[in-house]
Amino acid sequence: MRLDVLTIFPEYLEPLRHALLGKAIEKGLLAVGVHDLRQWATDVHKSVDDSPFGGGPGMVMKPEVWGPALDDVAAGTGPATAAQELASAAPHVDRARHDELHGREVAGYDGRDVREGEDPEAPLLIVPTPAGVPFAQPQARAWSNEDHIVFACGRYEGIDQRVVDDAAHRYRVREVSIGDYVLIGGEVAVLVMAEAVVRLVPGVLGNAASHEEDSFSDGLLEGPSYTKPREWRGLEVPEVLTSGNHGAVDRWRREQSLRRTLERRPELLEAAELSKQDRAFLEQIRAD
Numbered sequence: 001m002r003l004d005v006l007t008i009f010p011e012y013l014e015p016l017r018h019a020l021l022g023k024a025i026e027k028g029l030l031a032v033g034v035h036d037l038r039q040w041a042t043d044v045h046k047s048v049d050d051s052p053f054g055g056g057p058g059m060v061m062k063p064e065v066w067g068p069a070l071d072d073v074a075a076g077t078g079p080a081t082a083a084q085e086l087a088s089a090a091p092h093v094d095r096a097r098h099d100e101l102h103g104r105e106v107a108g109y110d111g112r113d114v115r116e117g118e119d120p121e122a123p124l125l126i127v128p129t130p131a132g133v134p135f136a137q138p139q140a141r142a143w144s145n146e147d148h149i150v151f152a153c154g155r156y157e158g159i160d161q162r163v164v165d166d167a168a169h170r171y172r173v174r175e176v177s178i179g180d181y182v183l184i185g186g187e188v189a190v191l192v193m194a195e196a197v198v199r200l201v202p203g204v205l206g207n208a209a210s211h212e213e214d215s216f217s218d219g220l221l222e223g224p225s226y227t228k229p230r231e232w233r234g235l236e237v238p239e240v241l242t243s244g245n246h247g248a249v250d251r252w253r254r255e256q257s258l259r260r261t262l263e264r265r266p267e268l269l270e271a272a273e274l275s276k277q278d279r280a281f282l283e284q285i286r287a288d
């Protein structure tokens, strides 16, 4: 997978070099290019924004800068070839991760994000904006199958809408939000989405089974986890977890997951796949 990021703050994307993403780069599963948008500025002041038509506060990012920048990044031409290729920050280590040691098969997720009339070969263009459709685990899964994702980070009041409309000739374009709050720009949202997507690329996390128990993978929140010691500051680990009864452990985990989802995200229960036993358990705690 290749990720390209267009931004006026390339240094904001430094964290992509660390931890999981750095490991994916080291393994050759991921390439990341970070491009300074000002390389495509046309005037001596390297300006990238202008006042909005119709008036109002703030500035709008200019189409004559964004248009050629997106053309070049899609084609790998012009200043885009001089991208700062991110290398991993980690010292090279060939120690297998704990979750790689179980010999499980690495498998990808089914399904891609291709809409009717779109070229499935066109790269995906992600435009982070608080006015976008919500980004969630289904997008993370679908996008983990992409060869090339480009992120266009807007600042100020956003990017001239014609940039997004025109980019649809070369890209599959998605305007997305990472939540109901306003950030100053799209850079941090790109870090969030890149991490959510890249950890699902086959071989990055080591095994797909470790995703199957993630929150949201079955539409429910994950329950609590415990490790040694059995007793800590007077607090005991729930007895069932040390009982050796795997059936009882599985049922207890399911119930913790249901309880937590009911308390914190009750709306998720409507879309989740629930057994008769699940429904009976929820009825019981609702009654308590």
Ligand code: 6GU
Pocket (backbone or CB within 6 Å): 127, 128, 129, 130, 132, 176, 177, 178, 179, 180, 181, 182, 183, 184, 185, 186, 189
């Ligand atoms: Cl994706 N971008 C910006 N700038 N603000 C946001 C956002 C994205 N998601 C929530 N707020």
